[in-house]
Amino acid sequence: MEAENAVFTENLGRIYKIRGAKKNESKQLIALEGVNLSIRKGELFGLLGPNGAGKTTLIKILTTLLAPTSGKANVAGFDVYKEADEIRHHINMVSGGETSGYGLLTVKENLWMFSQFYGIDSKIANQRIKRLLEIVELSDRTNTKCAELSTGLRQKMNIIRGFLTDPEVLFLDEPTLGLDVGASRDVRKFIRTWIEEQPQRTVLLTTHYMVEADELCNRVAIINKGKVLACDTPTALKHTLRKDAIFNIEVNSEAPFSVDSLRKIAGVIRADKTEEDGFSRLEIVLKHESVLSSVIDEFHTLNLRIQNLQKREATLEDVFVALVGARMEEVEHAEFAED
């Protein structure tokens, strides 16, 4: 079973010891707990969760940068703890939202140098660099020094660095973080094309963008507070909410109102409000469509006028909310407030 998997983890855990403000004071932070994952060869696997969920910690363990504190993990058939040197021949990694790179070197020099560390023939490396620069539309910056690139362009260069070595398993940690909408779309498209070119290529992608996970991944694991809460195809995950009726409703009101009374209606799973310019947008999840009439009755009580009402399909965001009990941003804000 392990041999068919590009990545395999069993009861994987990681605890950080954090030094406190006072001398000799320390506390423990559980970054990962009992993570069991099997990622098949050829799969584009997504790890979806808010910031601080443990995604990057998992990537660091799998790329041999960090040792686990419990459990085991295999990448390309090798143990991450005992056989780190072997694993490094089979993997590569790209982290998003950072400005890594040697500023004094040009884009081409940076990329060529990394290709040499992986033992790629210089001629082949130059061909790959040329092709990849064209794909991410960075050809015009081939001879620009890395220090002169914007954060987004550096990110593009780093994405090329990851693909350049044609790894068996590629770890992409928030690869589109810091990219504009168009560039993100191009990168997603390229990731999809790249993995489809060779059946043995595997990608583990972490993201907190629901659309990215939904659009790209064969399977997605939803992670929060270091635990994997669900793992399946995006369709199957959304299918778990098939009985729910989800509505986006825009309403006008003359006075401020609360959604608490809506939440108290039997059959209402969730009711959230966001204020827009001149109207309020409600997102209401019902156990069944028939509950909608009770909700509309409550609108009359609250003096709300409906501007727009739309039933929509469940998204991975809804799945996340159903599993965690809060939206991803709410979880992130709560984490931030705790810190």
Add this chain to the structure above:
Amino acid sequence: MSSLTRKDLLSKDFLSIFRRSFKTSTWLGWKIESNWTDPFLFAVYSIIKPLSGAAIIVVMYSVIAQGNYDTPYFAFLYFGNAFFQYVGSVMTGVSWAIVDDREHYKTLKYMYVAPIQMPTYLLGRGMARILVGTLSVFITILGGILFLNVPFHFSEVNWLLFAVTFVLGIIALINMGLILAGVTLMLARHSDFVGDAVASSMFLFTGAIFPITSLPVVLQPIGYALPTTYWLELIRRALIGNVVDAFPTFAGFSNLQLLGILTAFALVLSIVSNRIFKACEHRAREQGLIDRVTNY
């Protein structure tokens, strides 16, 4: 191919990884060291830096000795100071890439993920500094001979002793640099000061500018425990043998005996440094320090 054993294949792999790690990191190190300015300014900097370093020592000496440069002590001090430049350039050259890649370029984690030998990578990154250091030592000595009448007679130099000593010393320093790199890897904060602190303290204990017998008796064992002490002594004996006679710290030791001690140091350090570095690396992985950026 089929006759090759797994051991053969591994050693072949080892050599190919060694070659590419060293070659590419040397290229990178040279680009970083030399590319920060245009070639002319780099050349000027490379000449002025060692000369101004030597000038500080010469002026200090001049004040104390009231301008008398014809003493054996001046030659002792001048050569010791000149060759001590290697201690900084080799040791920090090898270890500095840890700080530079982790804090400045934020690429250390990508180097760790790559299939390279980290000690070889660090050595390659340090090569540029070692070459610049060599240039500095050469310029310092040339400046001393041309302008300060430092007693150096080409025909009296024991070139064989110099060559063997030089190589052994550099091997010892490279391995000390690797140990320093391991320590640096484990220190997420202030790790950039470690190299300077170690090199500066060695300046005091290693007999670079005064014989270690001038140190308080309790501190002298530190000097005797450092390979650089024997290295500098042998370098002086090879280049300015007669001057050393005035400072008989190691009078009871023949050249061969001192070479034996230096060889032992180089051998032990070569074995120990790799193990210490691996142990530090292991601990850094356990503590999550390999890619920790302090933003200082």
